[in-house]
Structures are given as C-alpha cells and as structure tokens.
Amino acid sequence: MKFMDFIKKYKHAVTWLYAFIYLPWFMYLEKHVVKNYHVIHMSIDDKIPFIEVFVIPYMLWFGYVAVTFLYFFFCDIKSYYKMCVFMFIGMTIFLLISTVYPNGHQLRPEVFARDNIFTQMVQALYRTDTPTNLFPSIHVYNSIGTHLAIIKSERLKNKKGLHTASFILMSFIIMSTVFLKQHSMFDVITAFIMAGGFYSLVYRNGFVFSDEKEQEEYQGTVF
Template sequence: MNLKEFLKKYKHAVTWLYFAIYLPWFVYLEKHVVKSYHVIHMDIDDKIPFNEVFIIPYMLWFAYVAVTFLYFFFYDMRSYRKMCLFLFSGMTIFLIISTVYPNGHLLRPTTFEHNNIFTKMVSALYKADTPTNLFPSIHVYNSIGTHLAIVKSDKLKEKKGLCFASFILMTLIIMSTVMLKQHSVFDVITAFIMAGVAYTLVYRNELILSDSKENEYQRTLS
C-alpha cells in the first residue's frame, strides 16, 4: 500500500497533523522555560519517598499510549476519535497553561542513594527532560485518557483481563510521576480535574461524530 492508498483508506490520519503543532510548541517551552518560572510545591511532596524502580512504569507510558492509539486508529474508528478528542484537548490546555504561567519544581534529588540500572535510567531522564512545564501532568492525564479509551471501547470493554491490566498500568504510571520526583502532587490533582471535565464532554455528552456517519466511514476501513 503506497502513501496515497493509505491516506485514502485511513482519512482520519489527518489527526496526526496535531503533532506538527504540539511538538514544536512543547520543545519551545522546554528550551525557554528554564530559569524564570513559578515553583509548584505541596507539603505532601516532601513526604513521598523517591523510588527509582518506578522508572519502569514511567517509561512504559510511551508504549501504553502509542499502542492503544494505533490499535484504535486501525480497528476502532469511534474509540479512536474519542481518544484523540480527549488527549488532544488536554494537551492543548497544558501547552496554553505552560505558556502563560511558566512553572517548574525543585523536587529532584541531587544524589541517589543507590547506584543501579534504575538510577542510571532516572539520571538519563533528568538530563533529557527539564523539571518545568508540569501541570496538569500529561503523563497522568494521557494515562487516564488511554485507560478510558480501552474500557469505553465496544471492542475491548468486555476483555476484563485487559481492562484490569490497563488499570494497574495506569495506576503505576500515575504513581511513578511523584515517586520519581517528576511531578508535584498538585500536577496529579490538576490532571485528574482536567480528565474529569474531558470525560464529561467526550464520553458523557458524546461530543463525537453521529453514529450514522461514523458507521458509514467505518465500513470503508474494512
């Protein structure tokens, strides 16, 4: 299948153009919000211990979101559109907040108690990702959105084992954001609030294509 045939069959690939907006904007913020920013902190942040093992679920986030996104892209048009609407709306709000209210934290440890493969991975993460542009946490928000896409999908919601595994992974990813000192609890709370609003709009009020149009387009994929 060449590119033209691919685009004809998968017209909804146009949604990928969103990343042409998101990625340059995010990279710009990462490069420019490095010194002058509002410090995000809650007292509970100081009580949460650092645990380098949580780098595993933290990094699994990338596969968790990407694999689910691509599965729905190819096999479940309705769930794909809902997932895009949920994720992209939150990611855009995150960019706007980071632009008008530059923010960061001072939670990262300067030294590690242990010297192992996990701390080496955390160190590499710290070098690649600045402790800025934090809330709402996109790691948390997109994990919630991915889990909701799975449990709300007509194709997947009856697969109880998969839904349970998704819930466990989502929970571990959310925990990892604070256990690795990547985020403040404030970032997690605001991500949950934003996810609650997005859930109401996307899954409760059905801001999506009408079933008739959607079913007609779905038939073109088969």
C-alpha cells in the same frame, strides 16, 4: 490495496498533523522555561519517597499510549477519534498554561542513596527532561485518556482482563510521576480534574460521533 483506496481508508491520519503544533511548541517551552518560573509544591511532596524502580512504569507510558493509539487508528475509528479529542484538548490546555504561567519544581534529589540500573535510568531521564512545564501532568492525563479509550471502546467492551491490566498499568504510571520526583501532587490532582471534565464532554455527552457505515468498514480490518 491501491494507493487512493489506502488514502481514503486512513484519511483520519490527518489528525497526526497535531504533532506539528504540539512538538515545536513543547520544545520551545522546554528550551526557554529554565528560570524565573513559578515553583509548584505541596507539603505532601516532601513526604513522598524517591523510589527509582518506578522508572520502569514511567517509561512504559510511551508504549502504552502509542500502542493503544495505533490499535484504534487501524481497528476502531470511533474510539480513535474520541481518544484524539480527549488527548489533544488536554495537551493544548497544558501548552497554554505553561506559556502564560511558566512553572517548575525543585523536588529532584541532588544525590541518589543507591547506585543501580534504575537510578542510572533516572539520571538519563533527568538529563533529557527538564523539571519545568509540569501541570497538569500530561503523563498522568494521557494515561487516564488511554485507559478511558480502552474501557469505553465497544470493540473491547468484553475484554475484562485487558481492562484490568490497563487500570493497573495506568495506576503504576501515575504513581511513578511522583515517586520519581518528576511531578508534584499538584500536577497529578490538576490532571485528574481536567480528565474528569473532558471525560464528561467526550464520553458521557457523546461529543464525538463516527459515521456508522464508516465504522463498520474498520471493524475487524487492519490493512
């Protein structure tokens, strides 16, 4: 494939420029929201046990989102655009909330009852991820967004096994956020509320459209 043909075919890669907005903004918040923040807490948080094995689905989130994102980028541009719009709007709202309403929680255990590979993974996670900038949970919101992109894709509409597997993985990822004490239930609930609102905008009301001819060019092709 000639270089110019490649650029023309994958011109939707311009959406990746959003990373230059999101990542610096998020890293700024992670560095500066370390004290004097509003504590997020619900009484149900105290009743939810810490279960370290859920670090596995928590980490699988990165691959779940990335693989789906890249699949649609190469194979289904219409679904790709919808996934981008859904996620980018929610992620931007999350950044705005964290900026004007600095927040965090105090749910993490000070000591672990067990010492195993899973608790060691959680310790590593805690060292790299601060307990701040929490709601709505992007881990939850983007898990929902990824699942919606899969089940709403015309290309994947008959892949019922994939739909089921995606739902199961999404569910375990969402559960992992509270079982690892990474999020309060408040963060989960607000992520669902936001996802419900933008599901209506993006998927039910046809907010994003793709040119039919352009869509056909991507069906069944990767390179």
